[in-house]
Amino acid sequence: MRLRAIISYDGSAFSGYQVQPGKRTVQLELERVLQTMHKGPIVKVVASGRTDAGVHATGQVIHFDSELTLPMDRWRTALNVQLPGDIRVLSVEQVQNDFHARYNAVGKTYRYIWSLNEVHSPFERNYSVHVDRYKPNIERMKEASNHLLGTHDFSSFCASNTSVKDFVRTIDSIRLEVDKEMNQLQMEISGNGFLYNMVRIIAGTLWEIGIGKKSVEDLPAILQSCDRKNAGKTAPAHGLYLEKVVYSE
Amino acid sequence: MRLRAIISYDGSAFSGYQVQPGKRTVQLELERVLQTMHKGPIVKVVASGRTDAGVHATGQVIHFDSELTLPMDRWRTALNVQLPGDIRVLSVEQVQNDFHARYNAVGKTYRYIWSLNEVHSPFERNYSVHVDRYKPNIERMKEASNHLLGTHDFSSFCASNTSVKDFVRTIDSIRLEVDKEMNQLQMEISGNGFLYNMVRIIAGTLWEIGIGKKSVEDLPAILQSCDRKNAGKTAPAHGLYLEKVVYSE
Known part of the structure; x- marks a missing residue:
């Protein structure tokens, strides 16, 4: 199933949103936590768009796919418990399988x-x-x-x-x-x-x-x-x- | 002459106010900048009291002695230009030579x-x-x-x-x-x-x-x-x- 989340982050300590080799990025932290939750496989996270180093977000939107059997109201907490404090998930909901955070914006x-x-x-x-x-x-x-x-x-x-x-x-x-x-x-x-x-x-x-x-x-x-x-x-x-x-x- | 300053700091990245060997403290940063301004001699900074690691200040008061011939209205900027962004001097004024930031509070x-x-x-x-x-x-x-x-x-x-x-x-x-x-x-x-x-x-x-x-x-x-x-x-x-x-x- 496909999930959409609204996230907020303090961009100060990130080299921007998008994964870059050797850099701490928002996408890296999100994918790291999702990989842990899924016990191995890489879960690709797609955002509405990248943000540069230092840029903040109070309403960035991402999507990812998961087959985890987790009640929908537990997703937010499950992610926030493992994420660093400078990224917070504000909400998570299930969406159509063809929803795309970037193309559908x-x-x-x-x-x-x-x-x-x-x-x-x-x-x-x-x-x-x-x-x-x-x-x-x-x-x-x-x-x-x-x-x-x-x-x-x-x-x-x-x-x-x-x-x-x-x-x-x-x-x-x-x-x-x-x-x-x-x-x-x-x-x-x-x-x-x-x-x-x-x-x-x-x-x-x-x-x-x-x-x-x-x-x-x-x-x-x-x-x-x-x-x-x-x-x-x-x-x-x-x-x-x-x-x-x-x-x- | 003795100077009194009101300062603000974000305590997040400090091991508290007071100098401790090998630690980044507010007092250390203040004394480091004053030493540079005085081209060598250590200028001791006395605060109204110490604050612990992580504790913030929006109105901490300090005093120090200086013989620099700097117009009073330039002191704040001169200090802020050299201080790290997580400490800001809000005001500086000359006080009586027997003023003491801790004992007189x-x-x-x-x-x-x-x-x-x-x-x-x-x-x-x-x-x-x-x-x-x-x-x-x-x-x-x-x-x-x-x-x-x-x-x-x-x-x-x-x-x-x-x-x-x-x-x-x-x-x-x-x-x-x-x-x-x-x-x-x-x-x-x-x-x-x-x-x-x-x-x-x-x-x-x-x-x-x-x-x-x-x-x-x-x-x-x-x-x-x-x-x-x-x-x-x-x-x-x-x-x-x-x-x-x-x-x-």
Whole structure:
């Protein structure tokens, strides 16, 4: 039978999601625990997409196959007991055998967090990007973000080391909000899919517009140029969270 | 001249505050940076009190002496630039030469945090104690906490490995509150001083009363017995925060 799980992880101590030789990755830890539970055979785990080193997840979705006779309500605990504390399984459910965590995903939501505090709290240091020296113009960032909504070729917002051929994606919403209690600027972005580093390049570009290094009017030209060099810097990994993956069923 | 600083640290990767041979401690990191700034001589750092391995601080107070000719408003940044990210200096000010961070402290506030979530978030795992299997009776814990208010011999709430002779302390307030958004139970406790592990033993004892392992009526007897064996277990270090140190001036 096929199982789908929603998982959360603190990306700080991982070399990203995907298995890489000699590196500690989220996939490695998940497959290691499932292998133990299945007493030997490798159980392949498929995620909605990989995340880079340092990137966090509060709602990553994975699937795997298992013939274990375990009551469905025991799966979560059985996995969490063996997983390291920086990965937690939030829920597990049985799905159709043809469900695929990556191919069936029709939408994703990410969050990007900037800390505006004068001193970056030790408790926040791996979970937000410290930008205290700047006072961003958030209205300008919002205005610029509107140019990204809808369906576009996002080549300018894709890291160059990609094998992807189709750079057209649709962004449904970008919300920029200040969390006053935390003194954070947060960006929530939803779309039908994101290219490699796309959210971090959008975050970096909007940030440069916020601090006046680029102007709102630059954005349409950056988008139309289809050239990564024209967009802003890739914002650091540790400010990024994969928050939600949407499926069509 | 003598300087006083308020500092914050994530205790997760420290073997406590105080210097110990071969261990990474908060004091070691502070003295290492001050030694570099002073180009050689060791600068001794005195804290309001030590904290154990894993214990956090959001308002620890330290003092040290320096003859560096650095404008006062540059001290914080100069220290933070060189300190590791899990220690941050929040403020620095000049004080009288006879100020002493430990001897002049007249009060302290600590916070203890229990996470009541079903699954312990990876982002909270080092910053709260996970107690999901229990539903504590918080009213009972509050009632019991009233017995601890005022001036008592707190021998029952002091770890046995202590060199202290005087076990009398005064607790001014204990506030137990549920943070609904985080689904946490928090205890804030203030007093004129705390014995070794006293806050953690109080937290552990109140918790045992909350889950019915001890009763509210047990508390006066525990206190009067002056015997550590009668109190509850020492609650884990990573739920504890030193929040504030009060001075008389």
